[in-house]
Amino acid sequence: MTYDVIVVGGGHAGIEAALASARMGQNTLLISILAEQVGATSCNPAVGGLAKGHLVRELDALGGEMGLLTDEAGIQFRILNITKGPAVRGSRAQIDMDRYRVIARNKILTTPNMSLIQETVNALIIEEGVVVGVRTHLLNEYRAKKVILTTGTFLNGVVHIGEITQEAGRFGEFPAKGLTDSLREAGLNVGRLKTGTCPRVDSSSIDFSVMEIQDGDELPNPFSFRTDRAEFARTKKQLPCYIAYTNEETHSLIEGNFHRAPLFTGQIEGVGPRYCPSIEDKINRFRDKERHHLFIEPQTAENTECYINGMSTSLPPDVQRAMIHSVHGMENAKIVRYGYAIEYDYVDPTELKHTLETKKVKNLYCAGQLNGTTGYEEAAAQGMMAGINAALSLQGKEPLILRRDEAYIGVLIDDLVTKGTKEPYRMFTSRAEYRLLLREETADLRLGKYGHALGLIDDAQMERIETKRSQITEGLKLLEETVYTPNKEFLAFLASIDEEHITDKLTGIQLVSRKSFELDKLVKLIPSFAELDPYIQEQILIEAKYARYVEKQSDDIERMNKMLHIAIPEGFDFRSVSGLSNEIVDKLYKFNPPTLQAASQISGITPAALDILHIYIKMAG
Numbered sequence: 176m177t178y179d180v181i182v183v184g185g186g187h188a189g190i191e192a193a194l195a196s197a198r199m200g201q202n203t204l205l206i207s208i209l210a211e212q213v214g215a216t217s218c219n220p221a222v223g224g225l226a227k228g229h230l231v232r233e234l235d236a237l238g239g240e241m242g243l244l245t246d247e248a249g250i251q252f253r254i255l256n257i258t259k260g261p262a263v264r265g266s267r268a269q270i271d272m273d274r275y276r277v278i279a280r281n282k283i284l285t286t287p288n289m290s291l292i293q294e295t296v297n298a299l300i301i302e303e304g305v306v307v308g309v310r311t312h313l314l315n316e317y318r319a320k321k322v323i324l325t326t327g328t329f330l331n332g333v334v335h336i337g338e339i340t341q342e343a344g345r346f347g348e349f350p351a352k353g354l355t356d357s358l359r360e361a362g363l364n365v366g367r368l369k370t371g372t373c374p375r376v377d378s379s380s381i382d383f384s385v386m387e388i389q390d391g392d393e394l395p396n397p398f399s400f401r402t403d404r405a406e407f408a409r410t411k412k413q414l415p416c417y418i419a420y421t422n423e424e425t426h427s428l429i430e431g432n433f434h435r436a437p438l439f440t441g442q443i444e445g446v447g448p449r450y451c452p453s454i455e456d457k458i459n460r461f462r463d464k465e466r467h468h469l470f471i472e473p474q475t476a477e478n479t480e481c482y483i484n485g486m487s488t489s490l491p492p493d494v495q496r497a498m499i500h501s502v503h504g505m506e507n508a509k510i511v512r513y514g515y516a517i518e519y520d521y522v523d524p525t526e527l528k529h530t531l532e533t534k535k536v537k538n539l540y541c542a543g544q545l546n547g548t549t550g551y552e553e554a555a556a557q558g559m560m561a562g563i564n565a566a567l568s569l570q571g572k573e574p575l576i577l578r579r580d581e582a583y584i585g586v587l588i589d590d591l592v593t594k595g596t597k598e599p600y601r602m603f604t605s606r607a608e609y610r611l612l613l614r615e616e617t618a619d620l621r622l623g624k625y626g627h628a629l630g631l632i633d634d635a636q637m638e639r640i641e642t643k644r645s646q647i648t649e650g651l652k653l654l655e656e657t658v659y660t661p662n663k664e665f666l667a668f669l670a671s672i673d674e675e676h677i678t679d680k681l682t683g684i685q686l687v688s689r690k691s692f693e694l695d696k697l698v699k700l701i702p703s704f705a706e707l708d709p710y711i712q713e714q715i716l717i718e719a720k721y722a723r724y725v726e727k728q729s730d731d732i733e734r735m736n737k738m739l740h741i742a743i744p745e746g747f748d749f750r751s752v753s754g755l756s757n758e759i760v761d762k763l764y765k766f767n768p769p770t771l772q773a774a775s776q777i778s779g780i781t782p783a784a785l786d787i788l789h790i791y792i793k794m795a796g
């Protein structure tokens with residue numbers, strides 16, 4: 176059986192990789208251990224969040240599936256950080272995890288050029304440094320021109336709950352064995368990481384009446400640019416989450432059982448996610464904290480089972496029960512599934528090119544948690560890019576490599592393949608140098624053109640994107656060109672909208688960029704804006720407020736792009752450059768890059784190192 180592309184693993188990375196490849200016309204096979212677990216959310220029933228929401232929006236702008244799946248399966252939508260600057264706001268949705276799986280699987284099964292088979296891949300077939308297929312536990316051999324691995328937490332997975340350990344890819348699911356050996360035999364550097372999840376509780380045993388309620392946004396925003404916003408806001412049914420707290424009793428219980436925590440007994444060797452610590456880790460590290468938040472999140476629309484977000488743990492079952500019962504509102508709670516930790520193999524991402532193809536094995540791509548990341552969104556973003564680049568390569572076309580200044584996806588992949596990671600990597604807005612340019616709401620404006628060129632975004636959507644762009648541009652132009660004079664009439668108008676008066680002439684842009692100038696004042700200032708969708712009005716206001724900063728970031732990018740074209744003189748003495756680490760100097764000698772652009776592609780060469788190099792090259796010239 177021969178295919179163009181084989182994707183191994185039907186998680187969030189695998190779904191996007193397979194759909195992108197099939198939609199780009201490649202005959203694609205998705206192999207996954209359990210067909211009904213395609214699209215399973217291993218951890219919390221939620222998509223998005225700070226910086227992760229950006230990834231989903233970008234994925235959607237390219238024609239990916241996660242945003243659409245979330246809009247359909249979502250049961251609560253919120254914009255986080257709404258009081259902070261728009262660049263760091265993030266969309267987050269609670270999802271019905273059962274529904275999510277069903278619609279993801281249906282999408283796979285109904286997409287042309289796609290086949291799904293339930294099997295476990297246990298070896299790669301590599302001939303003379305080129306992958307040509309895979310072998311499965313049923314002794315089937317599938318041949319393909321490209322193979323994309325998206326195996327998540329399954330490679331040699333071992334689950335820990337207290338003293339109990341079990342080989343598993345997720346609790347209750349077979350691990351994937353054998354594949355790591357293939358990767359090692361091919362010379363790839365493989366490491367071990369760890370992550371963990373929280374207990375799930377029978378909702379009918381929780382007393383929600385004593386907890387704080389956390390509702391979704393009054394007007395929910397969809398994730399996908401392709402979802403009708405007005406219709407969505409009007410029809411989407413939402414469920415609340417609840418907030419509870421740990422207390423002194425919970426903490427002393429946990430502390431009293433540190434000696435049984437696999438995290439501290441040496442039973443777990445893999446490094447865990449720093450920013451998603453287990454509750455035992457939190458109690459250990461922040462001993463003086465009186466309480467920790469717990470978010471009680473429904474797992475499905477029926478709300479029969481809740482995910483106790485904030486209580487990730489691998490403590491033994493008896494301790495987990497006592498911990499849960501110590502929380503106000505959960506005194507009689509019944510655990511349905513215990514929390515656990517999992518250790519698994521990952522591929523050192525510096526083994527990969529920016530296309531996510533491995534450097535050592537031609538036509539083999541890796542994406543998702545396998546590359547050392549954590550999170551559905553990080554996984555999906557990589558899967559999409561691996562799928563796109565595998566298809567582009569088969570079509571003999573240039574790869575799509577998103578730059579750091581045009582997408583969080585670019586930041587994610589660049590960080591991974593140039594710096595590598597020793598702990599589960601998650602996205603943060605702080606990782607992006609140009610975050611003002613990378614707002615969630617500009618993802619379609621930034622990336623839609625790529626999705627359209629790839630055939631993943633249709634003409635009608637592209638037209639909507641261009642209309643949005645021109646409405647915003649026109650709106651900004653109007654604000655730029657309108658000059659307000661501090662005459663009596665205008666000062667009276669400012670007073671009527673509760674805005675500070677002006678003493679000098681101001682352009683509309685200068686006026687609306689004041690902190691106090693909010694959306695409701697915009698239409699009063701420029702009545703013709705009333706004809707625009709409120710969403711477009713908001714985008715105009717945000718762009719106007721950030722115009723100065725955006726311009727500065729654009730200048731920085733231009734400067735950086737010019738800098739990257741600078742040649743490094745032959746025989747350049749890298750040792751004479753103070754401020755470069757020995758590791759960087761060694762790498763520069765090893766690879767001897769001809770330009771700063773080439774230097775920037777070497778793993779571990781940071782933007783700061785490039786800046787210093789640039790200065791020294793200029794001095795030498």
Ligand code: FAD
Nearest residue numbers: 184186187188207208217296327329351371543544550554
């Ligand atoms: P997965 O979603 O793991 O999917 C992998 C898929 O590949 C599965 O369908 C599997 O069956 C299939 N597969 C694997 N090997 C083979 C094979 N050899 N042959 C065929 N099919 C195969 N993320 C967070 O952001 N925060 C957290 O706190 C967090 N905690 C987690 C806790 C646990 C216990 C687990 C298991 C995951 C946790 N995650 C967390 C991670 C999150 O689930 C992943 O980041 C995300 O699901 C990764 O997506 P993926 O597509 O790379 O892999």
